[in-house]
Amino acid sequence: MLPDFRVRQRDYLLEISRLLTQELDLEKLMARILRVSVEMLAGQAGLIALKQPDGWRVSAAHGIAPAFLSYLTPLLAEEKVRELDVRELNRMLKELTYTASMGILNGTGLPLSAHGQVIGVIFIFRNYADLFTPNDRVLLQSFADQAAIAVFNAQLYGQVTYEKQRLDALLDSAADGILILDSNLDIERCNGAFEKLFGQTREEITGKNHHEIIKWKKEPEGRTLEESVANGWPLTPNATLYVEGDIERPLPPPLPVGITYAPLLSEEKKLRNVIVSIRDITHFRTADEIKSTFISIVSHELRTPVTLIKGYASTLRRDDAKWDKNTISDSLQVIEEEADRLSKMIDDLLDASRLQAGGLSLNQADVALPSLALRVSGRFASQSPKHTIVTEFPENFPVILGDENRLEQVLSNLVSNALKYASKGEIKISGTVRPEQVVICVSDEGPGIEAKDLPHIFDRFYRSTNAVKHTKGAGLGLYLTRAIVEAHGGRIWADPKPDSGARICFSLPR
Numbered sequence: 001m002l003p004d005f006r007v008r009q010r011d012y013l014l015e016i017s018r019l020l021t022q023e024l025d026l027e028k029l030m031a032r033i034l035r036v037s038v039e040m041l042a043g044q045a046g047l048i049a050l051k052q053p054d055g056w057r058v059s060a061a062h063g064i065a066p067a068f069l070s071y072l073t074p075l076l077a078e079e080k081v082r083e084l085d086v087r088e089l090n091r092m093l094k095e096l097t098y099t100a101s102m103g104i105l106n107g108t109g110l111p112l113s114a115h116g117q118v119i120g121v122i123f124i125f126r127n128y129a130d131l132f133t134p135n136d137r138v139l140l141q142s143f144a145d146q147a148a149i150a151v152f153n154a155q156l157y158g159q160v161t162y163e164k165q166r167l168d169a170l171l172d173s174a175a176d177g178i179l180i181l182d183s184n185l186d187i188e189r190c191n192g193a194f195e196k197l198f199g200q201t202r203e204e205i206t207g208k209n210h211h212e213i214i215k216w217k218k219e220p221e222g223r224t225l226e227e228s229v230a231n232g233w234p235l236t237p238n239a240t241l242y243v244e245g246d247i248e249r250p251l252p253p254p255l256p257v258g259i260t261y262a263p264l265l266s267e268e269k270k271l272r273n274v275i276v277s278i279r280d281i282t283h284f285r286t287a288d289e290i291k292s293t294f295i296s297i298v299s300h301e302l303r304t305p306v307t308l309i310k311g312y313a314s315t316l317r318r319d320d321a322k323w324d325k326n327t328i329s330d331s332l333q334v335i336e337e338e339a340d341r342l343s344k345m346i347d348d349l350l351d352a353s354r355l356q357a358g359g360l361s362l363n364q365a366d367v368a369l370p371s372l373a374l375r376v377s378g379r380f381a382s383q384s385p386k387h388t389i390v391t392e393f394p395e396n397f398p399v400i401l402g403d404e405n406r407l408e409q410v411l412s413n414l415v416s417n418a419l420k421y422a423s424k425g426e427i428k429i430s431g432t433v434r435p436e437q438v439v440i441c442v443s444d445e446g447p448g449i450e451a452k453d454l455p456h457i458f459d460r461f462y463r464s465t466n467a468v469k470h471t472k473g474a475g476l477g478l479y480l481t482r483a484i485v486e487a488h489g490g491r492i493w494a495d496p497k498p499d500s501g502a503r504i505c506f507s508l509p510r
Helices: 004-022 026-040 066-077 086-100 134-173 192-198 225-230 282-316 325-358 369-381 404-421 465-470 477-487
Strands: 045-052 055-062 106-114 117-126 177-181 187-190 241-247 255-265 271-280 365-367 387-392 400-402 425-433 437-443 491-494 503-509
Touching: 004 026, 004 134, 026 045, 026 055, 026 117, 026 134, 045 066, 055 066, 086 106, 086 117, 106 134, 117 134, 177 192, 192 255, 192 271, 225 241, 255 282, 282 325, 365 404, 369 387, 369 404, 369 425, 369 437, 387 404, 400 404, 400 503, 404 425, 404 437, 404 477, 404 503, 477 491, 477 503
Parallel strands: 387 425
Antiparallel strands: 045 055, 045 117, 106 117, 177 187, 177 271, 241 255, 255 271, 365 400, 425 437, 437 503, 491 503
């Protein structure tokens, strides 16, 4: 029959082995192991210290006076103590214990080792002079081994928990939609970005098969995931797939996306998961459309004045004809007008480029807007006898701070548009004063702006159907006008008055 203490030792080891598989709280487990160690070795106190990157830290203590523990804790963190190995630490603790207890207590400690690496020390104090026997050390080593397993498991669990939290944070903070599929292509996880893109909650998405969620509106560019799997993917030379197209959503319209599929394989080269990254490419597609529109408009608008200038110049240079003075004058006038139009278009394109590169620079000074409006109206009045251009400003209209040349460009663009779209009638430049701003409006008596065009008239390269049919231009005038006004801290808008003329107003701070 085993002696009583052997039975208790066995029972304690079994209990701790059971706790190792049930208890994830490292501090509770360390405290239980330490209490059992102290009891089995007939000790009065004990501690478990773990090796941390910044030094030794007491993980559990039993029977140690708070005053002694409060002294010991910062001592273990000191730089000279940090580098001590277990043997040196044990010697330091023995000397410290012997001195503090005036020779009453002695102790012993053993390392906590896991996978060949020392991760801590267990130290037991007792108050009788007999040395710790080899059996005591074997017994303590048994508990030290249990403690090392507990620490290792807890650290491993903590690392897994941290990695999971980091993965969750990565998925939730990603701007692109992300799906994680299992080997059957069923959706295991879905992030918040994909919820917003697709229009359903992750509870509605998770558990469904890939083909139930990713439904292409029409044949996409690139081979679909299902087609690739049928052809041996991912055990193919190019393991990463990219597909681009429009996917259907619960609520229209379809969503333009670029989808990247990356496989996760097991050691046996079997498919475990597929990481799916879904990017909304609406802006990229819009940028391509804008680029195409830009090339189309600019090539057409630049070609027209160049063709006219070349045509009239070639005609005037013909040796087989003699031109009268009026014909020469009219031809040179056309050349001059088309050269001016070409120059203005180039200036607008340069301004648009500067705006894209980081905004327009302003040379600000005091500006008298009534005088500026008179100058603009006088310049345009001679261009069309069918129009009357008037200005209307109250007396003592305040002087504002602004870039006079840029503000003249704003008024010129608005008056020029009024001349283009209103075949005749009055064009008025008016101003009103408000407590913190001034408002300038340019109105005409033309057909007005259609409701469908109002949200877009200040967009780059936008031209209404009516404008394309009846007038020339690259769609940059109002875009640059808005940019100049906003650079001054103001805003611009069009009044919705169909069939009663167009009225575009802008405000500037006083």
